[in-house]
Amino acid sequence: MSEQFTISPLTAVTVVVTTVCIYLTFIVLVRLLGSRSLTVMSSFDFACVVAFGAVLGRTALLAEPTLAIGVVALTTFFGMQGLLGLVSQHRRLDRLVNRAPLLLVRDGGLLHANMRRAHVAEDEVRQAVRRAGLHTLRDVGYAVLERNGTVSVIRAGARVDPWLLADVGTAAGR
Template identity: 45%
Template structure:
């Protein structure tokens, strides 16, 4: 049946394996380079993501792409996404698939080692502080690098609900005394 759609069974299997392989290579690269790769994209980042898609598409579909091969690749990607969603729903899978949030600033102290781990520059941090309306570093209660690659800013002056800090790497570094901004 597949042959009548312009692809052999072997060709379909090659598309499945190439698509799955490229998907997992991309996941590994994003894990190694940090989730910042795909969040808050600049124009250069957007160009890179488009190029990634082109490379993955070419690798998955081979030299002469056909509609059937594209359908097989899309079904493969959607199946992998569904499986990752199921795995993410388990405790062990969640630890393996989802990045943990990381504390970047504890009060006015910038945690340089955490910044390096998350591939966040001071310029990016300061930009996010300005966007959050922070005029002085004394106004910062905490800055957290979220699993999505975004940066959250919590203001000083009030204790932070401990539930909001569950799973945050470095949360133990926060001074929860509201009298110390």
């Protein structure tokens, strides 16, 4: 039983390096696939996220996990999450990890290139418009895919402070 509570320095370093690598791989994949892969989930999406977690955890814990290895891996995951929080406070560094909010609708027109880039279907925009209590796409001044994967809708004709849209990517190239 004592083997559950002990860990060699080499194993501890291996767990930390493995955990950092798998964490960074996860961030890169989420960045490539878009933040929507972890928000606004269907039951299939939820099952995939659980599987992601299992793969992340199992990889971080090496072949034969012990309590000590689990503690090191969990501490490393929390440390990486804390580091990510610090990075997000610096705009340039944050852009390496998180996508900028992206304009999906402008003046009642769908921006299809942006929707493709963000992996957002017309149905998702339609749902956001309905949630905003609007009745037609023409009623939408702006619809923005936020960093957290939700879609914000601003009514057409609303006076919008430019500061509110300063961080929003307006074209597929940005």
